[in-house]
Amino acid sequence: MKTTFKNCMLALLFFVSFIGFSQTGSNQILERTTINSYNLQSEGLVGTSYINDDFLPAKLIDGEEIYSMRYNAYKDVFEVERDGEIFYYLPKEFEYPVTFVGDKKVYQVFSYEENNKTTSGFFVILNKGKNISLLLKEKINFYEEVKAKSELDKYKPPTLKRTIDTFFIGYKNNTSTELPRNKKDFFKLFSSKSNEVESFVKRNKLSFKNKKEDLIQIFRYYNTLN
Known part of the structure; x- marks a missing residue:
């Protein structure tokens, strides 16, 4: 006490x-x-x-x-x-x-x-x-x-x-x-928007593997979809 x-x-x-x-x-x-x-x-x-x-x-x-x-x-x-x-x-x-x-x-x-x-x-x-x-x-x-x-x-x-x-x-x-480092698991994070996010990544030639600037772009784009 x-x-x-x-x-x-x-x-x-x-x-x-x-x-x-x-x-x-x-x-x-x-x-x-x-x-x-x-x-x-x-x-x-x-x-x-x-x-x-x-x-x-x-x-x-x-x-x-x-x-x-x-x-x-x-x-x-x-x-x-x-x-x-x-x-x-x-x-x-x-x-x-x-x-x-x-x-x-x-x-x-x-x-x-x-x-x-x-x-x-x-x-x-x-x-x-x-x-x-x-x-x-x-x-x-x-x-x-x-x-x-x-x-x-x-x-x-x-x-x-x-x-x-x-x-x-x-x-x-x-x-x-x-x-996640695995491609499938990474895009699963975005649930119903996973296809749109994956298309965005491919279109802009971005990497989701430990590249900070690219990851910020990916998440920023995803958050515009909600």
Whole structure:
């Protein structure tokens, strides 16, 4: 009971420090936490855990307040900077967008399967539709150092490295599945409009296999049919 009360008070204090944030669900979303993790500033580490190292202006939900934020793809969390302090922003139970002001890049939480378990994480929304949306999962992995076992071996430092982005299909209930690579399964996504979408793809010589610009065109066209 005491722990619950303490957590509620921390969330309240964090909310109050962000004066001016949109009233819609704000006191349920923001929570101040400490950063306890692998020391990513350790000597010899190569790479970064961020898609962009800089804190950039971003909006939450549809509020007007601007925050300095960056996406930590290694941990799949957003960090918020205010008055020189960094907070973890923990919204994975909620359905709302994080929109960067400059490039209009939008992130939103969806559930998905990973290692045979259902989890949730941030996805970039490439094209949002009424029934299905095209999503992109950005990910950075950590690789332990590899020590040289002999003079012929080469030492490899601990490394953070971005993996190949993965495309997903997002549904209106905030679930998602990885984009099918098989042609038949891919066009089945568009149900009654599958023939029209397939004709559009052939006519415009588009590829549905991991080519972002083409996939955006395909989904944008499909969403004009509904």
